[in-house]
Amino acid sequence: MELIKKYFPYLLDKQLNQLHSLQDLYSYWNSYVNVISRKTFYDFYQRHVLFCLGIAKVYSFFPGSCVMDLGTGGGFPGIPLSIVFPKTEFILVDSIMKKIKIVKNIVDTLQLENVSTICIRAEKLEKKFDFVVTRAVKKIETIHQWIKNKFKDKSYSNSKIINGTFYLKGGDISDELKKFPNAIEYSLYHYFNEPFFITKKVVWISN
Template identity: 70%
Template sequence: MELIKKYFPNLLKEQIHKLYYLKNLYAYWNTRINIISRKTFYDFYQQHVLFCLGIAKVFSFFPGSSVLDLGTGGGFPGIPLSIIFPYTKFTLVDSIQKKINVVENIVRAIYLKNAYPICIRAEKLDKKFDFVVTRGISNINIIQNWIKNKFKQKSSYKIKNGSLYLKGGEISNEIKKFPHAIEYPLNYYFHEPFFYTKKVIWISNI
């Protein structure tokens, strides 16, 4: 938690409390369902929470906007972002029911009012969103094809609707079809070695 407070010093007490309880909740559920790799759970706040909050360092969701967390798994990045942006609506989608069950329990446990878990395949989801977020579930080319019809026709604000990807390693082949993509290296914002190869990729829906 100290890392979170270090890089997000202006969080409200309520937000800090929600983030604090996440580790205990995930530890409980991880003994029942393998939501988070046991190899990385020891570093929960850096590798999972702070990594997801990298999106919040490069982009601010406006109040009232709608965000799809595609392939949320155990609730990442949707749950940490829901805490940081309490006035934005997050729909957390995954096709595996047992994972969504865990997400539903965590959302209830920390009284998240703006996170809505749904068990469904993305292509069957009949909703439109301002933005899509996802953490490394597949190749960007594949995901862009999945979500091409998931955006609202017009943005409510001057910011263009689009998608934000949390990625690690070499991604040049993934984004070469998207010349307008913007890459934000997270080691610019977070100084721990874990973030040396991590980045957020922004692709506007144009």
Template identity: 40%
Template sequence: MIMDIVLKYFSDFSETQLKQMQALSSLYQEWNEKINVISRKDIEALYEKHVLHSLSIAAVADFPAGFQVLDLGTGGGFPGIPLAIFFPDVQFHLVDSIGKKIKVVEGVAEALELKNVTTAHSRVEDIKNRKFDVVVSRAVAPLKDLWRWSKPLLKKAPAHEQQPGLICLKGGDLTQEIADSGCRPRLTNIYKLFPEEFFQEKHIVIVNK
């Protein structure tokens, strides 16, 4: 089965979620022929390099029903689309400054009938009058910038709660990037969650509110 790599680590899917996950492959292949959002090489490894990578966030963070999550610089819909399938009771707002990418995201979300996804063709700095519980992102900018953009958009957390504010997926040596950011993030090596070669240098970076 094409999505075996996902089922190896996540098995508790409803019938609807399974169908939605299975549909991702043909949907992205179809869209990619019109608008190239995923490299040819990666589309063949979609479930490992994009879907499972996105779901690593679900392995370390639980989003309660009703949570509002912003996917900053969503690109072709990652991590937002897989997370929206995984958390059907959580609202996801997927934003990208490149219009053709948002067109793909809208097409995929519509085909999957994801009622918990909204989209915007917008720069993150232009989002006004909205607050989110969590911001997620995948390697779109240095941590310093991601945190600067996220902070004004986050709801205030109760003083006693250590709630994640920003959860981003990054690769490689992050020592300098973290030093430059002035943040004190928690890092999880994804390889420890999913011992597949692809994840060896990949991390989940969590900055609390």
């Protein structure tokens, strides 16, 4: 939690308490279902929470905007982002019911009123969004095909980042980006100075 306070000093006590509760909640549920890799759980706040909050360093979601977390798995990046942006609507989507049930329980426990969950394949979801976030579960091109028609026409943004998708990625992704010349790549090492983030990045691609 000290890392969260270090990089997000403006968070309210309620938000910090919600983020602080995450580790115990996931420790409990992970003993039943492996929603977070047990190999990385020891570094929960850096590898999972802070990594996901890298999106919050790149962009601030507008109040009233709607964001889909595609392939949310255990609720990442949707749950940490929903805590930081309590006036933005987050819809957490995954095709695996047992994971969605756990995520819903965590959402209810934390009383996150701006979050809903749904068990469905993203490409079958009949809803429009302002943004999509994903801790990329597939290649960028594959995900882009799933969601290319799921964006609202109106943009809430007043910056160069308009409606589109934020991908959390690691390593060399130059091949993945060849078909997306307008993608913007943000190194998280510019925001977080821990060595873990040297190869981590947020990639934004328009709809």
